[in-house]
Amino acid sequence: MAPRTLYQKLVDSHTVLRLDEQNVLLYADLHVMNEYTSPQAFAGLRERGLPVAAPAQQMAVVDHIIPTHPVAHRIIADPASALQATNLKRNCDDFGLAMFDTNDRFQGIEHVVAPEFGMVRPGMVVLCGDSHTTTYGALGALGFGIGTSEVEHVLATQTLVYRTAADMRIRVDGELAAGVTAKDLVLHIIRRIGAQGARGHVVEFCGDAISALSIEARMTLCNMAVEAGARGALIAPDEAAIRYVLERAVDMAGMEEAARECWRQLRSDDDARFDVEHRFDAAAVGPYVSWGTSPDQSIEIGERVPAPEAAQDRLERLALEKALAYTGLSAGVSLDGLPVQRVFIGSCTNGRIEDLRAAAAVVKGRKVHPGVRAMVVPGSGAVRRQAEEEGIAAILADAGFEWRQPGCSMCLAMNDDVLAPGERCASTTNRNFEGRQGRDSYTHLMSPAMAAAAALAGCITDVRHLESTLG
Ligand SMILES: CC(C)[C@H](C(=O)O)[C@@H](O)C(=O)O
Numbered sequence: 001m002a003p004r005t006l007y008q009k010l011v012d013s014h015t016v017l018r019l020d021e022q023n024v025l026l027y028a029d030l031h032v033m034n035e036y037t038s039p040q041a042f043a044g045l046r047e048r049g050l051p052v053a054a055p056a057q058q059m060a061v062v063d064h065i066i067p068t069h070p071v072a073h074r075i076i077a078d079p080a081s082a083l084q085a086t087n088l089k090r091n092c093d094d095f096g097l098a099m100f101d102t103n104d105r106f107q108g109i110e111h112v113v114a115p116e117f118g119m120v121r122p123g124m125v126v127l128c129g130d131s132h133t134t135t136y137g138a139l140g141a142l143g144f145g146i147g148t149s150e151v152e153h154v155l156a157t158q159t160l161v162y163r164t165a166a167d168m169r170i171r172v173d174g175e176l177a178a179g180v181t182a183k184d185l186v187l188h189i190i191r192r193i194g195a196q197g198a199r200g201h202v203v204e205f206c207g208d209a210i211s212a213l214s215i216e217a218r219m220t221l222c223n224m225a226v227e228a229g230a231r232g233a234l235i236a237p238d239e240a241a242i243r244y245v246l247e248r249a250v251d252m253a254g255m256e257e258a259a260r261e262c263w264r265q266l267r268s269d270d271d272a273r274f275d276v277e278h279r280f281d282a283a284a285v286g287p288y289v290s291w292g293t294s295p296d297q298s299i300e301i302g303e304r305v306p307a308p309e310a311a312q313d314r315l316e317r318l319a320l321e322k323a324l325a326y327t328g329l330s331a332g333v334s335l336d337g338l339p340v341q342r343v344f345i346g347s348c349t350n351g352r353i354e355d356l357r358a359a360a361a362v363v364k365g366r367k368v369h370p371g372v373r374a375m376v377v378p379g380s381g382a383v384r385r386q387a388e389e390e391g392i393a394a395i396l397a398d399a400g401f402e403w404r405q406p407g408c409s410m411c412l413a414m415n416d417d418v419l420a421p422g423e424r425c426a427s428t429t430n431r432n433f434e435g436r437q438g439r440d441s442y443t444h445l446m447s448p449a450m451a452a453a454a455a456l457a458g459c460i461t462d463v464r465h466l467e468s469t470l471g
């Protein structure tokens with residue numbers, strides 16, 4: 001058999017039917033749903049009188065619209081949002097599907113909850129009506145977002161009509177420096193290859209620097225691969241990934257050895273051919289901050305906002321001009337010292353326990369700047385409880401951070417966690433589009449450590465220089 005990439009192996013092993021040169025009918029092991037992209041799909045099923053084909057392979061959470069106020073019992077005040085949540089509950093009850101409802105102790109962001117329950121496993125195909133489903137590549141599972149009509153098709157058949165992607169390999173060797181994280185690395189990669197740089201491709205990440213990343217950090221990386229246009233991201237499962245899954249997949253008791261054996265095979269053949277290859281040196285990456293309105297408009301903290309004249313082509317120049325006009329920044333300025341009024345730590349990119357630990361390590365014994373409103377929104381109920389048990393929640397709260405309930409929150413501001421016009425936010429999220437966190441507001445993407453440093457300093461600052469910044 002011709003050598004194959006890991007991606008091709010996963011597609012082959014899930015192909016129910018080859019439809020033509022480009023398209024296959026792909027089997028899904030797991031389908032994850034939220035309240036936002038599933039209602040029409042259920043309506044479609046009801047209209048056609050169809051059952052859900054594989055109820056045990058569905059999981060649903062309320063995450064996008066849920067308020068995050070730190071109260072024991074959450075009530076969704078906005079009527080349209082409340083309806084989305086009750087609809088999801090009714091749909092899941094009617095069709096017999098697992099769901100983490102508004103006040104479930106395990107509720108959280110779908111891409112945080114599914115892996116932490118051991119539902120996502122190496123070799124799986126996981127679908128969800130949400131673009132950041134690429135996160136699951138961290139565990140060697142092919143995950144990608146689908147549209148609402150596809151959600152209906154998956155519910156009805158547990159399959160998807162799928163156009164196969166091309167293969168890209170991104171090798172990252174070397175070591176990340178102290179204070180530099182997977183978030184900085186991925187912003188660096190996106191900046192270099194562009195927000196469309198991986199369009200049409202599934203990216204396999206490999207190299208020493210990738211193997212050295214924790215599973216949480218791998219999730220951050222794969223999560224944001226979609227911001228380079230990738231149709232999926234993969235990291236071949238190693239011992240760390242296998243352990244992560246086996247520790248959580250309670251139903252696999254007694255099958256560990258068989259699973260290990262099988263999951264270890266999940267790698268690209270040595271001579272497999274990739275359509276595109278990129279290489280990066282981890283040691284050359286510094287802490288990153290986005291300055292513009294697309295994740296590729298990001299620079300290292302020591303760099304200056306680029307001038308449109310430096311653009312490679314006309315399109316890029318126009319994009320730079322537009323981003324400068326929106327953000328109110330000028331070419332040539334430094335982001336170091338730029339005041340922020342808000343700090344947001346959370347999201348499916350950086351709302352996991354390790355992210356909260358990193359933020360707490362920076363703020364321990366210090367205080368949030370009086371000019372800043374800072375909030376931490378844990379990725380899930382389990383993350384929230386663990387952070388409380390570890391004393392991280394107390395460190396963050398003592399420093400002046402609001403300690404909130406889990407949800408997507410200010411990542412896209414579909415609840416009442418919204419920036420006011422003109423506010424600037426240091427944010428650990430993944431998208432800095434115009435108005436993403438509130439109309440006429442400005443988002444600066446960065447790592448949890450950098451966001452924590454901004455909260456203390458009242459401005460964007462280099463976390464590595466924190467001592468001197470604070471005097
Ligand atoms: C609402 C949803 C469809 C969307 C996505 O697909 O990613 C959201 O989660 C986002 O992050 O913008």
Ligand code: SF4
Nearest residue numbers: 132347348408411412
């Ligand atoms: S946390 Fe943000 S990126 Fe992730 S699913 Fe929610 S809205 Fe989308």
